Amino acid sequence: MFKSIGKSRGESVTIVFEGRSLVVAKKLNVAAALLESGVTSFRQGEVNLNNRGPYCMMGVCFDCLITIDGLEKQQSCLIQVREGMIISRQNVNVSDDNE
């Protein structure tokens, strides 16, 4: 389980993940904010559709991809949270692929 250390987390913002409101520290990147909120699975693997989450936290692995404000495949470890950010899982759209 991930958690924040230190007494004060500073300023907070509210983000929405999969319809759920989360109050998180403003200084965090999206990946850290979700991990600290108990979310570890960010997307589906492209091939086996299994749960995947951040691996490197430094912009190299592309495992932490997520949809932010409608924009797909964003590297959540490199983007800071913003008030009102709408985030959803990066799921593989199987039906689209079959069209």
Next chain:
Amino acid sequence: MNDSTYDLIIIGAGPAGLSAATLVSEYKIKALILDENRAPGGQIYRGIEANQKNTHNLGSGYQQGLGLVQSFRAANLEYRCSAKVWYLSNDGKVSYSIAGKSYSVHGKQILIATGAQERPFPLLGWTLDGVMSAGAAQILLKESGVVCENAVFIGTGPLLYLIAHQYISVGTPIKAIIDTTPRGNYYQALKHCFGGLWGIKDIIQGWRWRREIIQSNTQFISNVDDVRISGSDSVKSVDYLKNGIWQNLQCEHAFIHQGVVPDINISLSVGCEKIWNERLACWTIRTNEHCESSIKGISVAGDACTINGGVAAAHKGSIAALNILSQLNIISTSQRDKLVKPFKRTLKVEIAPRAFLDALFKPDQRYRIPKDDNTIVCRCEEISLADIKDSIRIGCVGANQLKCFSRCGMGLCQGRFCGLSASEIMAKELGVATSNIGYFNIRPPIKPVTLGELATLDEV
């Protein structure tokens, strides 16, 4: 001179990029520093400005970065953070994007200072939800103040002990550390113990951390013969083979690490010559004593070239910067040779213990080349060892061909977490040297970029 033309463009704001930038700021040149992070410091000094008041828990090595970042800030250079560089041409054109908008600039001289990344660690189960790299654990702690309790750490290398030390310092319990350092490495390292004497302070520091880990309530498990991570969709346990018996540790999180390797993608994309370094078991970029690559006008400094650590990287950045100034006719070559001397001297001392450290922490072949056919090698495209072996069976003979045969290396990370494994696996399977197998051809864009981002470029 056009607005978008610079004397020097530095890619990366870690120790090498920062020291180079600070040095050139004393001369009248137009320089631009591009960096992917939100703040300067690179990975090693990540979050250093925000952590100013509580760096003691993170170790003295981390504190050293503050001066570097402060000098850089004081130099007041043109610096763009959160900038994703996705194209570099051999005549110095650089394209990058910030928040979805792309820009194109030109540098008479380019300094690549993109640092290192963690070496792939293809264990069975390493793609499961709940497995992250130990470097990631450290970045979460340094930048975000976020930790994970009761995780299992697996692997080898100084960074693994450092993060364990940092976790213990901030009072975060670790379930266990599984040390995969091969027994034979201690004997190999002894051969280089003379060089090791130069770095005796660091080595003693390392042993202190190790002792601290053992003295805390953390289980320390060494001399294991195999490790795997189990779970159907998320981590349920870490299993290890010791004395012929598989044992398991129930856990929800595992952090894995087996050293760092140069981040070579941008250098390779522009055609810089690479060399296989057997001591480090990775690809490095060929440079001369001035950090110049095989491409004119493109220098590579710090861990982006070869692994020598953050302190050495800062010296290399200064050495590269002085040569670049002479290339720009700002200083003469004789001035360069005079000014470079103190940096070369300190660099020599800094590099002296590397042979010892590299031998001690060289990851075992069994963890670089997986044994179990079901092990995922390419995380993005979920290509297993068996898939790679199948490709070889039907005639695949080179790393680059492997992309066409199997899609290994074709995902969004562009081979960063499978390329090294793929080269070594193919070399072993085909019974040839890794240098003969080569590496994936890396082509721009070196970071995924949307058509929308491309369309924002101001040029035709």
